[in-house]
Amino acid sequence: MLLRMSTLFLRTLREDPADAEVPSHRLLVRAGYVRRVAPGIYSWLPLGYRVFRNVERIVREEMERIGAQEVHFPALIPREIYEQSKRWDDYGDTLFRLKDRKGADYLLGPTHEELFTLLVKGEYSSYKDYPLALFQIQTKYRDEARPRAGILRGREFVMKDSYSFDLDDEGLAASYAAHRVAYQKTFDRLGLDYRIVFAVSGAMGGSASEEFLAPTESGEDTFVQCENCDYAANTEAVEIAVPEPREAVDQPDSAVLDTPDTPTIATLVDRLNTLGLGREFTAADTLKNVVLKTQAPGQTEWKLLVVGVPGDREVDLKRLQGQLEPTQVAQAEPADLASEPRLVKGYIGPQILKEIGVTYLVDPLVVPGSAWVTGANVENKHAIAVVRGRDFEPDREVGAVEIRDGDLCARCGGHLSIARGIEIGHIFQLGRKFADTFGLDALGPDSKPIRITMGSYGIGVSRAVAALAEQHHDELGLVWPAAVAPADVHLVAAGKEDQLAAAETLAAAFAAAGVRVLLDDRTGVSVGVKFKDAELIGVPLIVVVGRGLVDGLVEVRDRATGERSDVALSAVVAQVSASVGNS
RNA sequence: CGGGGCGUAGCGUAGUGGCUAGCGCGCCUGCUUUGGGAGCAGGAGAUCGGGAGUUCGAAUCUCCCCGCCCCGACCA
Incomplete structure (x- = not known):
C-alpha cells in the first residue's frame, strides 16, 4: 500500500x-x-x-x-417488529422513528x-x-x-x-x-x-x-x-465491604429525645453533642431516610419508597435506579410527601413504615443489629438506639449509597478507587x-x-x-498502535529532487515488502509542515529522507517514544518490515 | 428538559452605534526558500445564524426564532 x-x-x-x-x-x-x-x-x-x-x-x-x-x-426496520417486543413504546425518545410516503412507521435500529x-x-x-x-x-x-x-x-x-x-x-x-x-x-x-x-x-x-x-x-x-x-x-x-452484623437483642433500649429544629443531619449531630449523652456523635451514627417514589413497569401510578442510608452518605439515585430496573425511581416531590402525613419531613424514622405500608429499603451498610439515631416520626423529635431487627426491619437491602474513593472492597477489604x-x-x-x-x-x-x-x-x-x-496521543498529535494505524510508515521527503526521488524509490520498496506506507511527496511544502503533519497524523514510524541521504542514510523515528536513529538506506526496508511484522 | 457559554470567510478570531468589517491560518498567482507549521509581492473568499424593530446610520441596541458547545437530567 x-x-x-x-x-x-x-x-x-x-x-x-x-x-x-x-x-x-x-x-x-x-x-x-x-x-x-x-x-x-x-x-x-x-x-x-x-x-x-x-x-x-x-x-x-x-x-x-x-x-x-x-x-x-437493515438499519431501517418496520414498526411491527419492534411492536412485538414492546420496544416501539418502551425505548422512548431515544428511538429514531420515521414514516414512509404511505405514512407507515419505521425506525432506525438502535440494536x-x-x-x-x-x-x-x-x-x-x-x-x-x-x-x-x-x-x-x-x-x-x-x-x-x-x-x-x-x-x-x-x-x-x-x-x-x-x-x-x-x-x-x-x-x-x-x-x-x-x-x-x-x-x-x-x-x-x-x-x-x-x-x-x-x-x-x-x-x-x-x-x-x-x-x-x-x-x-x-x-x-x-x-x-x-x-x-x-x-x-x-x-x-x-458492592462495598460492610460492618459485621450484630445481635439485636442485647443492645440498649431505644429512647426518644427532644431535638428541636434539627431537620438536617448536620443540625441533628450538633444538637446530639450538646445533650450530654456520654458519647460523641457523628453523621455516620445517624440513619438518614430519603423519600423517593417508584413506578413499576407498565404502571402509571407512583408509590412512595423510603431508602435508609448512614447519615454521612448521600443516596446515589443513578445507582439505585440501576438496581431497581425496570422499575423507575425518582425524587419525591412535596406533593408526594403530602399524600402520607405520617411521614414528618426532617424527622422520618423507619419504625412506623411497616405499619403505614411504605416500602423500606436500606443500604447494606445498615447491617442487621446496627443501632442508629434516626427520626421519631414526630416534629422536633429523634430516636436514639434504633436497632435494625428489633425496632425496624427493612423490606430488603439495596446498594444505594454514593460510592466514595477509599471505600473498602467487599472481596478483599482493599481500598477502592x-x-x-x-x-x-x-x-x-x-x-x-x-x-x-x-x-x-x-x-x-x-x-x-x-x-x-x-x-x-x-x-x-x-x-x-x-x-x-x-488513550494514544500526546501534545503533538495522535500516536496510533501499529495494528490500527492508517499506515506502518510515514515517509517524509524532506527536500526536492534527489531526496524526493530517493523517497519515491524507497516508498516503492516498502510497498513491495508489504509495508503500508504514507509518502509525503508534497512539493512546495516546508519540511517543518511535513514533520508537524506526520506527528499529528500519528503513524507509528516516521522515516525521513533528508540531509543524511548524501551519506546513504535515512532517519527512522519512533512516533511514540521520539527515538531517532540513522539507518542505511539499503537496510531500512528490511529493518522496518521486520519490526512491522513483529508487532 | 434545566443551568452556563457562544454564533463574524473553509478554520481560529478582533471589532459594544459612525468611513470600504480587521487579523492569523488555509486557498490562488509570481519570485525566493527547503531539517521544524518559511519570506516578499499581488489576489479570491463574509447576505456578520435568521426575522422583525429602534435609528440619519446596526455585526454592535431591543424582541422573537434557529443553531452549536459545555455541565446536569437522560442514555447499550
Whole structure:
C-alpha cells in the first residue's frame, strides 16, 4: 500500500476546532480523520476510515475465530417488529422513528435483538442446529438527548453486535465465556487499555453482565476498582465491604429525645453533642431516610419508597435506579410527601413504615443489629438506639449509597478507587427475554420444544476508534498502535529532487515488502509542515529522507517514544518490515 | 428538559452605534526558500445564524426564532 500526501484527500488544521473539547474529538478533526456533519453525526475521511476499517477487521476476525457468523441486517426496520417486543413504546425518545410516503412507521435500529431472534426462528427448528452465534457490524441510530464528545457518543455510530443461541444455561455460560475471551483478544490486539467490570444487566434483563471500559479522563462511565485485588465494577453494580452484623437483642433500649429544629443531619449531630449523652456523635451514627417514589413497569401510578442510608452518605439515585430496573425511581416531590402525613419531613424514622405500608429499603451498610439515631416520626423529635431487627426491619437491602474513593472492597477489604472510562464493549447473558417474546424454540430429541437462551454482546467500533485516540496521543498529535494505524510508515521527503526521488524509490520498496506506507511527496511544502503533519497524523514510524541521504542514510523515528536513529538506506526496508511484522 | 457559554470567510478570531468589517491560518498567482507549521509581492473568499424593530446610520441596541458547545437530567 502506498498513499501519497500529494493527492490524499486530507486537510489538517493548525488550530483546534472551537467546538471540540475531548482529545479524541480535537485530534481526529485536526488530523483530518473525521468531519462533523451535524451534532453526533460524523463523516470518516480517508485516513480515519482506514483506522476504522482496521478496528472493524480485528473485531471481525476475533468474532469469526470463535465461530460466530457474520450477517447484515437493515438499519431501517418496520414498526411491527419492534411492536412485538414492546420496544416501539418502551425505548422512548431515544428511538429514531420515521414514516414512509404511505405514512407507515419505521425506525432506525438502535440494536437488533428482534431481527436476530426472528431470523433464527425462521431458519432453525431442531436442537441439532444449536449452539449458534451470529454477529453483524452495523450502523446504529439513537436519538440521544445530548450527543457529546465527538464520535465518543454520537447519534449514528457503528457497533458490532452478536448474539449467542443455546439450548440451556450451561451452553449460554460457555458462549458467554467464549465471547469474553474474544473481547479480551480483540481489545488486546487493538492496543486498548481496558478493565472488565461487573455491571447490572439493567432494562434488558438477564443475569451475568460485564462491561469492558477503557479508562480515560473523558470517559462518561464511572467505575470502581480495587487497588488490591482485581475486583472492578461500575457504580451501579459495585458492592462495598460492610460492618459485621450484630445481635439485636442485647443492645440498649431505644429512647426518644427532644431535638428541636434539627431537620438536617448536620443540625441533628450538633444538637446530639450538646445533650450530654456520654458519647460523641457523628453523621455516620445517624440513619438518614430519603423519600423517593417508584413506578413499576407498565404502571402509571407512583408509590412512595423510603431508602435508609448512614447519615454521612448521600443516596446515589443513578445507582439505585440501576438496581431497581425496570422499575423507575425518582425524587419525591412535596406533593408526594403530602399524600402520607405520617411521614414528618426532617424527622422520618423507619419504625412506623411497616405499619403505614411504605416500602423500606436500606443500604447494606445498615447491617442487621446496627443501632442508629434516626427520626421519631414526630416534629422536633429523634430516636436514639434504633436497632435494625428489633425496632425496624427493612423490606430488603439495596446498594444505594454514593460510592466514595477509599471505600473498602467487599472481596478483599482493599481500598477502592473511582475512575472514569469509556464503555467499549458489553457482554451479558440476555436469557430468554427475546426468545419468550418471539417464541424461539428448538425441537428437542424427545420432540418437545426447548426455549432458546441467548447472550448479547456488543462492541462500539466507531467508539473504539475514539477510545484509541483518547488513550494514544500526546501534545503533538495522535500516536496510533501499529495494528490500527492508517499506515506502518510515514515517509517524509524532506527536500526536492534527489531526496524526493530517493523517497519515491524507497516508498516503492516498502510497498513491495508489504509495508503500508504514507509518502509525503508534497512539493512546495516546508519540511517543518511535513514533520508537524506526520506527528499529528500519528503513524507509528516516521522515516525521513533528508540531509543524511548524501551519506546513504535515512532517519527512522519512533512516533511514540521520539527515538531517532540513522539507518542505511539499503537496510531500512528490511529493518522496518521486520519490526512491522513483529508487532 | 434545566443551568452556563457562544454564533463574524473553509478554520481560529478582533471589532459594544459612525468611513470600504480587521487579523492569523488555509486557498490562488509570481519570485525566493527547503531539517521544524518559511519570506516578499499581488489576489479570491463574509447576505456578520435568521426575522422583525429602534435609528440619519446596526455585526454592535431591543424582541422573537434557529443553531452549536459545555455541565446536569437522560442514555447499550
